[in-house]
Amino acid sequence: MTEPHIPSARGAIDLGALASSGPQATESDSAAATVASWTMNLDEAAFQPFVALSQRVPAIVSLGSPRVQVSVDLDAALKTLVDRRAGKMVLGVVDAEKYPNIAKAFNAEQIPMVIALVNGQPVPLFQGPAAAEQIDQVLNQLAELATQQGLGGSVPAFSGDSGEAELPPLHQKAVDAIDAGDYAAAEAAYLEALAEKPNDHDAQVGVYQVRLLSRTANLDLNDSRAAAAANPDDLDMQLNVADLDLVGGHVEDAFARLVTLISRLADEDRERVRRRLIxxxxxxxxxxPRVAASRQKLSRVLF
Structure with a gap:
C-alpha cells in the first residue's frame, strides 16, 4: 500500500466523456438482500450521478478488476468498512478494464487504485493492497476532511434495509426520477414539495442540483471550453463552462468565471448570471468556505 494522501480537496475530474444519459447502477448485492449497503458497481451511465453524491458525503471510487485477486480483496474490505459507516460515505466499484474511460478520468496508471470525491473534487487515497486497519484509518481521515469541507449527514442505502426513516414521498419520487435519468420529473417533484412546504431547504437544493445535472448531461467539457473562449460575450457558453467546472470539481474557477462575467454586465444579463451563481x-x-469567499467578491462587484 502506498502512503495514503489526504490533502485539502482540490483538482478536478474530466467528466465530459462520461456525461450520463440515464443512470443504471448495478447494485453489488442481490436486490433481495436485506442488509443495507452503500456500495455499488459503477458503469459509465451511473458515474456522474455517483459524483453528484459527493456534494453530500464522500464518494469513494475503487478502480480495479474482478480478475485481480488483490482488487477483489481490497473491494471486500472497503465494502465492509464503508457500509459500517451507514451512509456517511459511499463506495463505487469500477472494473477499470471494462470501463477504461472512468479510469482515464482519474489518470489511473495502475490498479487497484482508490480515490475519494469530496464536493466533486478528487482526493487520492492509496494504490495497491491494504490491510483493513490501514483502510479504516484512511477513511477516518477522509471523514475529517469532509467535515472541514462542509459535508455532513448521510445518504440512503443503495440496497437492502438501512433501518432509517424513509424520505418524504415527493423527495423519494425525485430520487427515483434521477435514478431513471428523468431530470424533468425530478425537478417537478421537488417543485411540488416546495409548493407544499416553501421552507423545504432540501427540496430547493434538490431543484438546483437536478437542473445542474440536466444542463451538463449532454455537454462536452473540451468543446464547451473552446466555444466559450472563442465567444467571450456569449452568456450561454460562459454559463455552460461554469456548470461543467462545478461538476468537475473546479469550484473556485466556476465561481470566479461568473463573478468576472457579472462585473462587466449590466441590468438583465447581470441578474441572470447572478441567479445562476446563487x-x-x-x-x-x-x-x-469557497462560497463565503466568492460571496465577498460578488458583493464588491455588485456594490
Whole structure:
C-alpha cells in the first residue's frame, strides 16, 4: 500500500466523456438482500450521478478488476468498512478494464487504485493492497476532511434495509426520477414539495442540483471550453463552462468565471448570471468556505 494522501480537496475530474444519459447502477448485492449497503458497481451511465453524491458525503471510487485477486480483496474490505459507516460515505466499484474511460478520468496508471470525491473534487487515497486497519484509518481521515469541507449527514442505502426513516414521498419520487435519468420529473417533484412546504431547504437544493445535472448531461467539457473562449460575450457558453467546472470539481474557477462575467454586465444579463451563481452556491453549500469567499467578491462587484 502506498502512503495514503489526504490533502485539502482540490483538482478536478474530466467528466465530459462520461456525461450520463440515464443512470443504471448495478447494485453489488442481490436486490433481495436485506442488509443495507452503500456500495455499488459503477458503469459509465451511473458515474456522474455517483459524483453528484459527493456534494453530500464522500464518494469513494475503487478502480480495479474482478480478475485481480488483490482488487477483489481490497473491494471486500472497503465494502465492509464503508457500509459500517451507514451512509456517511459511499463506495463505487469500477472494473477499470471494462470501463477504461472512468479510469482515464482519474489518470489511473495502475490498479487497484482508490480515490475519494469530496464536493466533486478528487482526493487520492492509496494504490495497491491494504490491510483493513490501514483502510479504516484512511477513511477516518477522509471523514475529517469532509467535515472541514462542509459535508455532513448521510445518504440512503443503495440496497437492502438501512433501518432509517424513509424520505418524504415527493423527495423519494425525485430520487427515483434521477435514478431513471428523468431530470424533468425530478425537478417537478421537488417543485411540488416546495409548493407544499416553501421552507423545504432540501427540496430547493434538490431543484438546483437536478437542473445542474440536466444542463451538463449532454455537454462536452473540451468543446464547451473552446466555444466559450472563442465567444467571450456569449452568456450561454460562459454559463455552460461554469456548470461543467462545478461538476468537475473546479469550484473556485466556476465561481470566479461568473463573478468576472457579472462585473462587466449590466441590468438583465447581470441578474441572470447572478441567479445562476446563487444556485451554484446552494449546490456546494453555504457553509463551504469557497462560497463565503466568492460571496465577498460578488458583493464588491455588485456594490
Amino acid at each position: 444556485e451554484l452556491y446552494a449546490v456546494i453549500g453555504n457553509a463551504d
